[in-house]
Amino acid sequence: MIFLVLNIVLIPSLWISKHLFKKWINPLSIYTTIWYFMITFYQLKLIGYSDLSGQAWFVIILSYISIYLGAISFFSAKDSLKKEKIIQSSKQFTLPLLLKNNARTSLYLTIILGTIGFVGAIQSWFVLVKLFGSIPAALLRLGALYQMRVNGELVGVWPYTSLFSYSAIFFAAVFSAVKSRITVISALPLLALIVKEIAMAGRAGILFGFVEYAFTFLFTIYYLKDSYIQYSFNKTKFISSVLIVLFLFVTSV
Numbered sequence: 669m670i671f672l673v674l675n676i677v678l679i680p681s682l683w684i685s686k687h688l689f690k691k692w693i694n695p696l697s698i699y700t701t702i703w704y705f706m707i708t709f710y711q712l713k714l715i716g717y718s719d720l721s722g723q724a725w726f727v728i729i730l731s732y733i734s735i736y737l738g739a740i741s742f743f744s745a746k747d748s749l750k751k752e753k754i755i756q757s758s759k760q761f762t763l764p765l766l767l768k769n770n771a772r773t774s775l776y777l778t779i780i781l782g783t784i785g786f787v788g789a790i791q792s793w794f795v796l797v798k799l800f801g802s803i804p805a806a807l808l809r810l811g812a813l814y815q816m817r818v819n820g821e822l823v824g825v826w827p828y829t830s831l832f833s834y835s836a837i838f839f840a841a842v843f844s845a846v847k848s849r850i851t852v853i854s855a856l857p858l859l860a861l862i863v864k865e866i867a868m869a870g871r872a873g874i875l876f877g878f879v880e881y882a883f884t885f886l887f888t889i890y891y892l893k894d895s896y897i898q899y900s901f902n903k904t905k906f907i908s909s910v911l912i913v914l915f916l917f918v919t920s921v
Contacts, residue, residue: 670711678704684736688743696739703732766839767892771846774839775853781836782857788829789864795824796867806867814869825868833861834877841881845888849905850912858913862920878917885909 678700685696709715720728766774796806796813806813816822836857844854858881865873889906 671708674704674707681736684740688739696736699735703728766842767846767888771843774843774846777839778836778843778853778857781832782840782853782860785829785833785836785857785864786860788826788832789860789867791829792825792864792867795822798824810869817868817870822868830861830864830873833857833864834880837861837877837881838884841884842888844909845885845892847905848889848909850909855912855916858916862916866920874917874920878913881913 681700682692682697685694685700686692688694688696706715710717710720793803793806797803800806800809813822834857840854840857844850847854858877861877862874865871865877
């Protein structure tokens with residue numbers, strides 16, 4: 669049954685990737701092919717691995733759908749921008765909702781999602797303090813803490829709260845790009861992620877968060893500068909923001 673499902677998913681996935689990138693060998697087709705053979709070999713017991721739980725399958729499927737939706741969203745936005753340029757002479761350019769009114773919607777989403785992420789981060793430290801006795805004691809046992817997390821022995825920590833921080837980072841980067849600088853509010857999800865990932869001894873998570881912030885920030889600026897609107901780009905504020913983000917990243921890691 670699983671092999672039938674794999675082939676049903678494989679064929680339309682490859683077709684979608686070919687339609688988006690205009691060639692068969694592309695990031696999505698490579699991603700799809702790798703997962704196809706990994707799961708196939710796993711089912712054939714050619715890869716020695718623990719049995720995948722229902723939760724693990726849920727994450728795999730959701731991640732797979734997310735990366736395709738992300739790619740489709742990018743190409744749809746790209747085509748939409750081209751069409752806006754063509755009809756610009758006869759129609760006034762309209763900003764997306766996330767950028768309207770100085771990105772007020774992005775600001776509100778940053779605050780809401782970032783707060784949830786921060787609460788989750790603080791809750792993780794309460795668990796560690798209860799387990800090790802104090803924050804310094806927990807920091808001195810990060811190696812053991814990492815092994816506990818990997819082995820599933822760290823109980824009591826709220827799962828998936830860092831996902832709210834990642835979502836908030838996206839909206840924070842959009843808001844920062846509109847302002848041409850990093851603000852205190854837009855730094856909230858970054859700090860929440862740092863606090864959470866230090867508690868979980870997860871340097872990779874910190875890297876992913878800052879990469880997400882950097883690319884969203886740069887692409888939003890590119891979009892604004894390429895659109896037919898009045899966008900005041902302050903180079904000094906931009907450089908200062910880049911230095912602040914780099915300092916936070918290096919210090920936290």
